[in-house]
Amino acid sequence: MTKEExxxxxxxxxxxxxxxxxxxxxxxxxSRKLIYDLEFSTDLETVKAALLQTSDAHMVIARYGSPxxxxxxxxxxxxxxxxxxxxxxxxxxxxxxxALRTVRGFQSFYQKWGALETSLDMLFEGLRPDRDLEDQIxxxxxxxxxxDDHASSALADIRRxxxxxxxxxxxxxxSMTRSSHYxxxxxxxxxxxxxxxxxxxxxxxxxxxVKGLVHDTSSSGATLFIEPMGxxxxxxxxxxxxxxxxxxxxxxxxxxxxxxxxxxxxxxxNYDAIISIDACFAKARFxxxxxxxxxxxxxxxxxxxxxxxxxxxxxxxxxxxxxxxxDGFDTLMITxxxxxxxxxxxxxxxxxxxxxxxxxMIPAAEGxxxxxxxxxxxxxxxxxxxxxxxxxxSAHMTHIISILELAGNNSLVLLDELGAGTDPVEGAALxxxxxxxxxxxxxxxxxxxxxxxxxxxxLETPGxxxxxxxxDIASLRPTYKLLIGVPGRSNAFAISERLxxxxxxxxxxxxxxxxxxxxxxxxxxxxxxxxLKLEDEREQARxxxxxxxxxxxxxxxSYDVQEQQxxxxxxxxxxxxxxxxxxxxxxxxxxxxxxxxxxxxxDSEEFRNLAGxxxxxxxxxxxxxxxxxxxxxxxxxxxxxxxxxxRAGDTVLMVDIGKRGTVISEPDNSGTVMVQAGIMKTKVKxxxxxxxxxEKVTAQFNRPATRTVRSKAAGAATREVDLRGMNVxxxxxxxxxxxxxxVFSNVSMLTLIHGKGTGTxxxxxxxxxxxxxxxxxxxxxxxxxxxxxxxxxxxx
Numbered sequence: 076m077t078k079e080e081x082x083x084x085x086x087x088x089x090x091x092x093x094x095x096x097x098x099x100x101x102x103x104x105x106s107r108k109l110i111y112d113l114e115f116s117t118d119l120e121t122v123k124a125a126l127l128q129t130s131d132a133h134m135v136i137a138r139y140g141s142p143x144x145x146x147x148x149x150x151x152x153x154x155x156x157x158x159x160x161x162x163x164x165x166x167x168x169x170x171x172x173x174a175l176r177t178v179r180g181f182q183s184f185y186q187k188w189g190a191l192e193t194s195l196d197m198l199f200e201g202l203r204p205d206r207d208l209e210d211q212i213x214x215x216x217x218x219x220x221x222x223d224d225h226a227s228s229a230l231a232d233i234r235r236x237x238x239x240x241x242x243x244x245x246x247x248x249x250s251m252t253r254s255s256h257y258x259x260x261x262x263x264x265x266x267x268x269x270x271x272x273x274x275x276x277x278x279x280x281x282x283x284x285v286k287g288l289v290h291d292t293s294s295s296g297a298t299l300f301i302e303p304m305g306x307x308x309x310x311x312x313x314x315x316x317x318x319x320x321x322x323x324x325x326x327x328x329x330x331x332x333x334x335x336x337x338x339x340x341x342x343x344x345n346y347d348a349i350i351s352i353d354a355c356f357a358k359a360r361f362x363x364x365x366x367x368x369x370x371x372x373x374x375x376x377x378x379x380x381x382x383x384x385x386x387x388x389x390x391x392x393x394x395x396x397x398x399x400x401x402d403g404f405d406t407l408m409i410t411x412x413x414x415x416x417x418x419x420x421x422x423x424x425x426x427x428x429x430x431x432x433x434x435x436m437i438p439a440a441e442g443x444x445x446x447x448x449x450x451x452x453x454x455x456x457x458x459x460x461x462x463x464x465x466x467x468x469s470a471h472m473t474h475i476i477s478i479l480e481l482a483g484n485n486s487l488v489l490l491d492e493l494g495a496g497t498d499p500v501e502g503a504a505l506x507x508x509x510x511x512x513x514x515x516x517x518x519x520x521x522x523x524x525x526x527x528x529x530x531x532x533x534l535e536t537p538g539x540x541x542x543x544x545x546x547d548i549a550s551l552r553p554t555y556k557l558l559i560g561v562p563g564r565s566n567a568f569a570i571s572e573r574l575x576x577x578x579x580x581x582x583x584x585x586x587x588x589x590x591x592x593x594x595x596x597x598x599x600x601x602x603x604x605x606x607l608k609l610e611d612e613r614e615q616a617r618x619x620x621x622x623x624x625x626x627x628x629x630x631x632x633s634y635d636v637q638e639q640q641x642x643x644x645x646x647x648x649x650x651x652x653x654x655x656x657x658x659x660x661x662x663x664x665x666x667x668x669x670x671x672x673x674x675x676x677x678d679s680e681e682f683r684n685l686a687g688x689x690x691x692x693x694x695x696x697x698x699x700x701x702x703x704x705x706x707x708x709x710x711x712x713x714x715x716x717x718x719x720x721x722r723a724g725d726t727v728l729m730v731d732i733g734k735r736g737t738v739i740s741e742p743d744n745s746g747t748v749m750v751q752a753g754i755m756k757t758k759v760k761x762x763x764x765x766x767x768x769x770e771k772v773t774a775q776f777n778r779p780a781t782r783t784v785r786s787k788a789a790g791a792a793t794r795e796v797d798l799r800g801m802n803v804x805x806x807x808x809x810x811x812x813x814x815x816x817x818v819f820s821n822v823s824m825l826t827l828i829h830g831k832g833t834g835t836x837x838x839x840x841x842x843x844x845x846x847x848x849x850x851x852x853x854x855x856x857x858x859x860x861x862x863x864x865x866x867x868x869x870x871x
Contacts, residue, residue, distance in 0.1 A: 084478070087455040088425040088489075090115075090433070093386055097435070100360040102144035106353040113354075115432035119374045119447045124194065125434025130369045131193035132359035133436065138191075141356050142184040143857055146173045147349065154343050157336035162329050166219035171335055171342065172212035178345045179204040180857045181352065190639070195355065198348050203341050208334055210852065215327060222324045230323045237316045244273045244309045251275060251303065260284045262298045271317065272310045274300040358435050367436035370427075370445040376485065376519045377401040378424065381617070382440035385423045386430075394555035398424055398521075401446060404540040406510060406520040408533040410562060411544030416555035417523040418455060418491055420544065424521055425453055425489050441621070446519075449485040452478040456491065468496030475509060484517035493522045493529075503528040514538070530562040644731065721748055721761055728765040729757075735767065753795055795826045803839045810840060814849045817870045825868040828861065840866060 098107040116122050153167040163171070185199040215226035224231045245266055251257045252264040252275060260281035266273055269290040276298045277285045287303040302310060335342065361367075365386050379402060382395040398420060400407050409417050427437045431445040454474045475490070482488055494506030503526040510532075513520050522529075533541040541562035544555065721727070725738045729750060736752035746761045796813045798806040810827060817825050829836045844853045849871050856865040 084452045097361045100357040103147040127194045129358040132355045154339040158339040163332045175209040362436040365438045368441045376446045379444040384438040396557040406539040409523045409542045416544045448487045453489040482518045486518040488520045490522040726767040797828045799830045827866045831864045
């Protein structure tokens with residue numbers, strides 16, 4: 076089918092409205108556009124692959140959250156121009172830098188998964204960050220209009236000269252504005268600029284008293300802006316330097332643009348991958364919002380939806396329905412009262428099928444089945460056309476003619492009020508003929524009707540099944556539940572009696588109904604009673620089956636988590652052991668260097684004995700710590716007993732993760748306490764804690780001099796500074812103090828925790844960091860680091 080035909084036959088199912096809701100969960104404009112343009116696939120394998128990606132993203136969100144996309148703009152045009160040798164603007168280069176930053180954030184997010192394998196791996200593994208180009212862009216460009224002084228040494232030198240020259244000119248003009256001789260000629264005692272040149276405002280009537288060039292006049296004509304002759308040459312020099320500044324900026328932009336052009340193909344792939352990943356995670360986030368589940372897809376035309384809900388009806392008002400088609404019967408005739416939910420059931424069947432074919436999880440119970448069809452053809456709603464002089468019946472017939480031409484062996488046909496709008500006898504006969512023609516093509520059909528003849532047709536014809544929308548006679552309201560296998564009852568007499576029509580009138584009407592019709596109603600009534608009993612039993616069996624499946628899944632998941640945790644603990648213990656050995660080895664080397672130095676100064680027997688004793692002590696300590704490290708790998712906390720009960724305020728070691736923290740709550744009934752480590756709060760079992768009381772005593776050697784030797788592990792340390800609750804002045808003092816300590820301690824990364832709030836503290840800190848001599852670069856945190864609530868600083 077063409078796109079126009081697809082839209083005509085599926086428009087009534089409102090997939091476009093669902094896609095608009097889905098697009099709200101995308102993080103950038105291009106991924107929203109990708110979702111708006113999403114088309115359902117008719118290929119079974121393609122649908123399975125798309126559903127698997129959505130399911131994996133759904134699982135990843137549950138464990139690790141979503142990847143972050145901030146400030147991402149379309150870079151297709153800048154990349155095309157850069158590839159062709161064009162020069163990009165500062166704003167365009169910043170967009171490229173944001174794309175590179177996003178790629179790096181996605182890669183960091185992906186690294187959290189560890190050994191977890193998903194269908195999204197190929198997209199994430201194809202990402203190629205370029206930290207050098209990213210740093211060059213953000214290190215050179217401050218904003219869309221401002222180049223950083225440190226973009227090049229030449230630019231820094233030119234701007235320094237400009238500032239010196241501008242200072243000199245301002246000093247000359249300031250002296251004129253303060254001069255008693257000139258003050259009487261000036262409109263205001265200030266220095267301003269016109270056309271990039273420094274001028275002073277002179278009263279128009281004193282034009283001849285101040286020699287110079289007139290660059291502008293006020294709107295009233297009372298003020299002339301004059302460049303005194305004494306500063307003309309200096310202003311000319313400034314213009315020359317500013318011209319050089321622009322040339323250097325252009326050179327820097329050209330160089331950066333050339334680098335972007337060299338990797339344009341990689342950047343284009345990165346961008347497309349980010350958009351695809353974001354669209355997958357948007358589907359997963361939308362699935363959480365509508366409480367969706369992953370359907371089982373097939374190519375046999377079998378649909379079995381359990382607890383299905385229409386996603387466009389509010390959660391508080393939607394009634395879940397069970398609907399089946401294609402397994403045991405290929406045609407479903409749905410009957411029931413007006414406003415009873417027949418059309419909603421039809422739309423739910425069609426819309427959830429379309430969502431599945433778009434790779435979306437659906438609002439239905441786990442284990443629901445959906446078929447992938449080649450065509451979905453629907454005739455739903457009032458198609459009356461005044462412009463074409465068509466009645467409702469004529470409009471429907473025009474649409475059905477198109478459906479009959481397109482329907483085939485792998486088609487889903489949805490027909491609302493088939494045969495309505497004309498004589499009931501003729502309409503029912505025509506509806507039956509249409510259904511038989513569609514069935515002969517192999518199509519799967521769901522249709523709504525009021526005709527009793529079609530109910531009988533469903534009872535008499537193999538492969539055709541009745542269904543009805545339940546109606547509560549007591550309350551005179553529909554329940555909106557769909558009952559498969561039960562034809563709809565005629566409730567006109569019962570409803571009339573409930574509303575107060577005289578009994579003799581209702582009895583007279585009953586007497587006019589044929590005996591065949593009465594027997595049919597009696598059979599329907601008996602079927603209804605049997606159906607209610609079987610439905611209760613079926614629901615009990617379904618609940619038991621789901622509980623058993625959940626139990627099996629939870630046991631398997633628990634086993635997998637324990638295996639992963641065991642491996643992580645072993646790796647952590649091995650890393651700790653290596654770090655201990657490295658520190659001890661560094662201490663040994665330092666001590667031996669010192670003793671060798673002393674020996675050179677005084678080669679005596681006493682010092683030789685001291686060196687030997689020190690070496691023996693170090694070797695002994697090294698063996699002791701190595702054994703401790705090995706024991707840490709093999710036995711983390713076995714045999715340890717707390718010397719006293721844990722209390723709030725105690726400092727403890729969380730053995731499972733190797734972190735120290737402070738207890739902030741008393742143990743509860745399950746033996747669990749709340750522990751704060753840095754900005755993180757977590758619940759921990761008392762059995763996995765060691766009480767830290769007092770300070771550890773480190774053995775000291777008697778030696779005349781010391782010098783510090785840091786290991787590689789120590790050199791890569793990271794610090795956190797919590798600035799929340801401070802005013803700007805206090806926060807800046809603490810920031811400077813932390814930076815100085817980081818430089819002294821050889822700490823390469825510093826995390827400043829300022830919170831999100833109004834952003835005033837974050838802005839002040841960023842302004843302070845821009846020109847700080849100890850700061851190499853800084854950025855906001857990514858997902859898992861605190862996002863916009865923290866700033867991560869790379870220390871020089």
